[in-house]
Amino acid sequence: xxxxxxxxxxxxxxxxxxxxxxxxxxxxxxxxxxxxxxxxxxxxxxxxxxxxxxxxxxxxxxxxxxxxxxxxxxxxxxxxxxxxxxxxxxxxxxxxxxxxxxxxxxxxxxxxxxxxxxxxxxxxxxxxxxxxxxxxxxxxxxxxxxxxxxxxxxxxxxx
Numbered sequence: 712x713x714x715x716x717x718x719x720x721x722x723x724x725x726x727x728x729x730x731x732x733x734x735x736x737x738x739x740x741x742x743x744x745x746x747x748x749x750x751x752x753x754x755x756x757x758x759x760x761x762x763x764x765x766x767x768x769x770x771x772x773x774x775x776x777x778x779x780x781x782x783x784x785x786x787x788x789x790x791x792x793x794x795x796x797x798x799x800x801x802x803x804x805x806x807x808x809x810x811x812x813x814x815x816x817x818x819x820x821x822x823x824x825x826x827x828x829x830x831x832x833x834x835x836x837x838x839x840x841x842x843x844x845x846x847x848x849x850x851x852x853x854x855x856x857x858x859x860x861x862x863x864x865x866x867x868x869x870x
Contacts, residue, residue, distance in 0.1 A: 772817045773858075776806075776842075778835055780827035786834035798834070807841040807848075814849030821856040 774792050781787040789796040789806055796802040796809075814820055822842055826835055839857065846855035 771821050772819055773821050773823055774810075774813055775823045775825060775860075776838060778824070778826035778830050778838065780830055784829045784831040786826075786830055789838065803837045803841050806838075807845050810842060810845035811848045814845055814851060814855075818849075818851060821858060823858045823860045825860045 777790040778786050779788045779790060779795075786798060788798055789802060791806055791809055794809060796806040810822075824835075824838060842855045842857055
């Protein structure tokens with residue numbers, strides 16, 4: 712017979728000494744840390760948050776300028792608020808005059824520029840030029856503010 716079987720079946724005992732040591736070390740750590748945090752606690756009068764901390768920003772004066780889409784990425788004209796302007800130098804000049812008038816009556820005006828994603832840059836660039844010239848002519852202190860408006864199609868994609 713082997714030596715293991717003569718002593719009888721093997722017993723498995725858990726040695727709790729390392730676990731007790733670890734528990735004692737954790738208790739000591741938390742006691743020391745809690746005393747340090749109490750020492751660092753300084754009496755202060757902190758500012759109170761306003762009840763409407765998530766209030767929406769104030770309304771800004773805005774005008775919408777649409778680049779009216781045509782076929783094959785071309786534009787057929789421009790619409791500022793509800794006034795239509797034709798393509799070409801005469802239409803851009805008329806639009807610039809109207810923008811100058813708007814900037815003089817509403818100095819903090821922002822322009823929301825809307826264009827179809829297929830519209831070519833050559834039809835949008837004159838709009839930026841007209842907006843900047845109108846802002847300068849109206850003696851604005853800061854540059855013209857233009858928001859590029861993107862419309863997200865919320866329909867489910869085709870499978």
